[in-house]
Amino acid sequence: MMSWQTILAIGSGGFVGAVLRAYLNGLISHRLPHDLPYGTLSVNLFGSFVMGLLMAYFMYTSFFSLHVKSFLSTGLLGALTTYSTFAFESLLLLQGGHIALAALNVTLNAVGTILMAGGGFYAGKYLIHS
Numbered sequence: 001m002m003s004w005q006t007i008l009a010i011g012s013g014g015f016v017g018a019v020l021r022a023y024l025n026g027l028i029s030h031r032l033p034h035d036l037p038y039g040t041l042s043v044n045l046f047g048s049f050v051m052g053l054l055m056a057y058f059m060y061t062s063f064f065s066l067h068v069k070s071f072l073s074t075g076l077l078g079a080l081t082t083y084s085t086f087a088f089e090s091l092l093l094l095q096g097g098h099i100a101l102a103a104l105n106v107t108l109n110a111v112g113t114i115l116m117a118g119g120g121f122y123a124g125k126y127l128i129h130s
Contacts, residue, residue: 005067006066006067006070009067009068009070009071009075010070010071010074010075010078011075012071012075013070013071013072013074013075013076013077013078013079014074014075014076014078014079015075015079016075016076016079017075017076017077017078017079017080018079018080020076020079020080021043021079021080021081021082024039024042024043024046024080025039025040025042025043026039027039028042028043035093035098035101036093036101036104036105037085037086037089037105040082040085040086040089040109041086041105041108041109041112043080043081043082044081044082044083044086044109044112044113045108045112045113045116046080046116047077047080047081047113048081048112048113048114048116048117048120049116049117049119049120049123050077050120051073051077051081051117051120052116052117052118052119052120052121052122052123052124053120053121053123053124054069054072054073054077054120054124055073055117055120055121055124056120056121056122056123056124056125056127056128057124057128058073060124060125060128060129061128081113086105086109089105090102090105090106090109093105
């Protein structure tokens with residue numbers, strides 16, 4: 001069972017991550033008028049890279065407490081990145097007849113986030129061991 005401190009850490013991180021996602025998504029969407037949802041793609045790629053980076057630190061150091069880990073990973077990054085928005089935006093592209101853009105969006109999110117998580121992880125591992 002989770003402690004109330006862990007629940008509070010996750011909830012606080014979730015609040016910060018959700019606000020940050022809305023802000024960044026709006027900023028990117030405003031600056032890059034598009035048919036492809038670059039705002040969601042950007043927060044998903046960025047969040048995945050940071051998650052990989054943090055996981056390396058969590059795995060190879062004992063610097064962070066459980067509450068800080070929960071705040072950053074499950075809370076902040078869990079709310080910053082958004083699978084449901086990505087899925088719905090892909091559906092809207094399909095419904096609008098933009099099959100190629102929908103396929104590109106799915107590919108960039110699915111493959112891109114895995115690559116970014118791996119890149120972040122190996123960057124973090126390198127930074128720790130150098």
